[in-house]
Amino acid sequence: MKNNAIISHYITAFCNSLQRNGEDPTPLLARCNIGLNYADNNQRIPADSFAKLMQRTMFKLNDEYFGLVDKALPIGSFYYGSHLMLSTPSLKRSLELGMGYYQLLSDAYSIKLTIKDKTACIQAKLKKPELDPDHLLAEYILIGWHRLASWLIGKNIILKQSQFDYPAPAHETEYQFMFPGIRKFNKSCLSLEFSSHYLGMPIVQNSDSLELFLKHSFENLLLTPANDDSFNTKVRLLIEDCENSIFPTFEVIAKQLHMTTKTLRFKLKNEGLSYQQIKDVLRKDKAIYYLTKQNYSIAEIANKTGFSEPSGFVRAFKNWTGLTPLAYREKNNQV
Numbered sequence: 001m002k003n004n005a006i007i008s009h010y011i012t013a014f015c016n017s018l019q020r021n022g023e024d025p026t027p028l029l030a031r032c033n034i035g036l037n038y039a040d041n042n043q044r045i046p047a048d049s050f051a052k053l054m055q056r057t058m059f060k061l062n063d064e065y066f067g068l069v070d071k072a073l074p075i076g077s078f079y080y081g082s083h084l085m086l087s088t089p090s091l092k093r094s095l096e097l098g099m100g101y102y103q104l105l106s107d108a109y110s111i112k113l114t115i116k117d118k119t120a121c122i123q124a125k126l127k128k129p130e131l132d133p134d135h136l137l138a139e140y141i142l143i144g145w146h147r148l149a150s151w152l153i154g155k156n157i158i159l160k161q162s163q164f165d166y167p168a169p170a171h172e173t174e175y176q177f178m179f180p181g182i183r184k185f186n187k188s189c190l191s192l193e194f195s196s197h198y199l200g201m202p203i204v205q206n207s208d209s210l211e212l213f214l215k216h217s218f219e220n221l222l223l224t225p226a227n228d229d230s231f232n233t234k235v236r237l238l239i240e241d242c243e244n245s246i247f248p249t250f251e252v253i254a255k256q257l258h259m260t261t262k263t264l265r266f267k268l269k270n271e272g273l274s275y276q277q278i279k280d281v282l283r284k285d286k287a288i289y290y291l292t293k294q295n296y297s298i299a300e301i302a303n304k305t306g307f308s309e310p311s312g313f314v315r316a317f318k319n320w321t322g323l324t325p326l327a328y329r330e331k332n333n334q335v
Contacts, residue, residue, distance in 0.1 A: 005044035005046055006045045006046075006050040007044055007171055007174060008038050008039040008044070009170075010050060010136070011034060011045055011050065011053065012039060012134070013136045014054070014057050014066065014136070015029070016133075017061075017068055018060070018061070021061055023061070031056060032053045032056065033049050033052075034050075051218035054066070054218045055218055058075065062074075062075060063075075064077050065106075065108055065137060066137065066140075068132045069106070069128065070108075070127075071107075073105060073108065074105075077102075078214075079214060080101075081102060082098075082148065082213075082214070083210065084097055084098065085097055085098045085148075085203075086210060089202060090199065090201065090202060090203070091200070091201050091203065092113070092200065094203055095149060095199075096113060099113060108128075108137075109124050109125060109126045109137075110124065110127070111123065118196050119160065119193055119195065119196060119272070120193070120195065120198065121193045122145055122146075122191060123190070123191045124141050124189065124191070125189045126138060126190075129165070129166070135169060138164065138166070142179070142190055142192055143178055143221055145192070146192055147221050148221075149198075151220065152204070153201040153203065154205070155198075155201065156230070157194050157198050158181075158195070158232070158272075159180060159181045159194055160194055160271065160272025160273070161181060161184065161191075161192075161272060162183050162184075162192055162193075163185075163187040163191040163192075164184070164187060165186070165187055165190055166185065167185055167186055167322075168185045168322075168323075172288055173288050173289050176285045180232070180233065180236075181232065181273060182273065182281065183281075185321075193272065194272075195270065195271070232271050232273045235253055235257075235278055236278055236281075238256055239282065240282055244304050244305075245283050245286060245306030247279050250264070250265075253275065280316075280320070283305045283306060283316070284317070284321070286304065287301055287313070287320075290304060290305075291325055292329075298310050298314070298325050301313065301325065302314075
């Protein structure tokens with residue numbers, strides 16, 4: 001969700017849910033200042049208008065899961081659950097309480113927290129994924145737990161890896177903003193991996209700050225955390241605008257960040273990434289962007305993503321997504 005604006009896919013997804021639940025989305029769109037031509041020319045919608053649509057859909061369907069499950073989650077569930085999560089000394093206990101609370105309220109999805117080799121993992125699985133054909137609820141669950149956990153400790157939790165139990169969607173380029181870092185699809189469940197050291201951090205929020213958070217909860221969930229001071233983000237910002245993805249050497253990057261290569265390599269390793277992985281993520285995201293533009297040939301996209309030969313680009317792209325560039329473009333066109 002780039003520059004505080006939302007792609008039309010998400011508006012369509014909410015309209016689809018309203019229609020499946022017997023509601024006409026047109027009046028809601030009007031009240032949110034979203035025109036009926038919102039899908040024309042792939043235009044983006046202001047985040048505040050989209051947040052209003054989320055809220056109005058929730059109240060219209062009387063369901064905090066937006067009509068994407070077989071049994072509605074009562075309005076007020078998030079309010080009481082987040083207050084409950086404030087009452088603990090550490091993030092680990094807060095997440096455990098919150099997850100237990102939601103499991104008692106609804107069986108719409110299972111969720112658990114695991115720890116292995118200094119890596120924490122939030123794993124979730126929808127009970128009926130067929131009720132979430134646009135993956136709206138799946139994304140909302142992962143974003144919601146990540147953003148709330150980060151807010152509770154007052155520090156953005158750096159994701160090592162995000163996994164999804166469905167194929168890469170046509171709007172995957174948006175995932176670079178929602179789920180920075182390594183992303184894998186067609187896995188057995190939804191999951192977020194991050195360093196387990198965050199779990200020991202204290203809860204720094206209180207009832208007063210929670211009330212402020214809740215007043216703008218949808219905006220808080222949609223916008224990328226502002227306090228992302230991770231080293232993989234610093235590296236990404238230095239290289240993401242490099243022409244034709246011709247990236248500087250690791251030595252140059254370390255010098256720009258005023259540290260030795262050994263120190264930077266150690267910092268990135270602690271965040272679960274390497275320089276090569278960061279470059280690959282940027283190349284993949286750029287390739288997907290250009291594949292959605294019909295006026296670029298595969299050879300041109302290969303050149304723009306730093307490959308000297310189209311064959312090398314094709315092999316790399318298939319390794320990243322499981323599809324050849326042409327197959328990905330055809331799939332996107334069908335969607």
